Amino acid sequence: MVTRHRPDTRDAGPRDGAGPGLPARRAHARRARRKTGPAYPYALYLPAAAVYIVIFLIPTAMAFYFALTRWTLFDSEFVGLDNFRDFLAEQNLSIGFRNTVVYAVVTSGLKVVLGLGLGVLLTSKLRLRGFLRSVVFFPVLVSTVAVGITFSVLLKPGTGLVDRVLALVGISGPDWLGEAGTALLSVALVDVWKGVGLATVIYIAGILSIPQDYYQAVSADGGNAWHRFRHVTLPLSWPATYSVIILSFIGGLRSFDLIWTMTRGGPGFTSDVIASIIYKQYQSGFFGLSTAGNVLLFVVVTAIVIPLNWFLGRRQVAP
């Protein structure tokens, strides 16, 4: 104990001499500290740091090495950039990049638009507002697997509920999850259904924090509902938009469970994203290739989210 704090005292010594009129209180506090240790010991970080470093940081760092190997978990053979070359060259692997980005853009775009719309609607003087807020938010808390299974039943071609409803108005719906053109977008729409509640409550919190004065000013100038939305709600709920975009982009790029329960990347490889390819390669025992996928996902996420964060953050400063 004493040895550990000796540098502290030595450090403070000269400063004490330089300032002759040092308040007695600080000296007292220093004495107390010497007895009991620092007020905010770094040791409080220890449990969190231990778990975080061992379970998260070390594997993340190791991934950059193992991505360059042919790996069986027990021994690894260095193969250079072969895994990455495979990923970029093979059609069924490289499709994952396009799909990952498409999925993230579609889900976060729709969450922003629908979340803002629902947020405005559910902060207006609706009588059933409390009930509707609950209804919209509840899917956020339901397990993704349960949502995935339910919607794959509702989207069954011909007999599924969605197709039956469409048949009522004379449209024959496609095989939503079985056709290459619609599978990924169908899953993305279900993702929006499940996640739009979170975007909505973020917007509600953002809209409620806008001071009423602004709305009164618009009304005094003779503005209507559209002006109130366009010139007050929309610009002043920007922090909420920022959060929704960043959160749903990170979530969308990493998304796996919904895609896996609804299509398993099919038909063929047409709805595979990077995360589902990582799982498939892991299942087939290509651990090096799987880890290369992880490194690429890391690159894609940071290459998109960090510039996006910077860009959106800059707009926030100068509205």
Place this chain on the structure above:
Amino acid sequence: MRNLRRAGAEAAAFAVAAVVFLLPFSFMLLTAVKDEKQAADLDFSWPASWPIVDNLVEVISARDYVLLRAYVNSTILTVASVTLIVVCAAMAGYVLQRRTGKIGALANFLVLSGLIIPPAIVPTIWLLQALGLFKTLPGLVLVEVAFGLSYAVLLFRAFIAAIPRELDEAAMIDGCSGFALFFKVIFPLLKPVTITVILTQSVAVFNDFVNPLYFLPGDENATVQVTLYNFQSQYSTQWNLLFMDIVLITVPPLLAFVFFNRKIVAGMTAGAVKG
């Protein structure tokens, strides 16, 4: 006239929301209480018979009571992970907020990295195997803690920022410092944010599918989400049982939602609006 239009718009909004958000849930419930033959139609017809108890018993006893074991596993997993997350994150969030400097900046950077970086799956498995924790519940608990820490630390840090430093100083003059200061003075004050963290993390861990899939494969210690996923291929003809399982798995989040809706929403929007 205006009132009439207003009521009309409200009714329309209500109807659309009900159809879009409630229909899937009523479909789950209806299918879960039908008999096998009628459930196979997968439509919205009213149940001809109500074999609720039969379905329930059959789902629970299926595959040698795997669902019950899964419930026990998921409960242990959730309670253990959330307890560790609360203790670790509260301590870390406290130092992070109170003590700035190089280590604080590094910790801040790591917390944000934890939110953004996708976990490297196979290297984590490799490491857990080296530690003898792969395919064990304690191993999965550590994984959930490591991946859940960042978000909880942010919530705690934001809450602690509102606790005045004068309180710490008063406690220090009374000779209370370091761990004692945190656990005796600060931690009891964190109750509101602790409840929020417990709720949001419990829902996240209980609903987690990806991490149990990777880090806890095998039937004997499956969690509820993985069991449900496996039921999907097993019960491809017995839809009533599959949806009864879905209903059972949706009950815990539903209870959390009914009793603590406001707290959960507060936790999930915290910090989001401030930017």
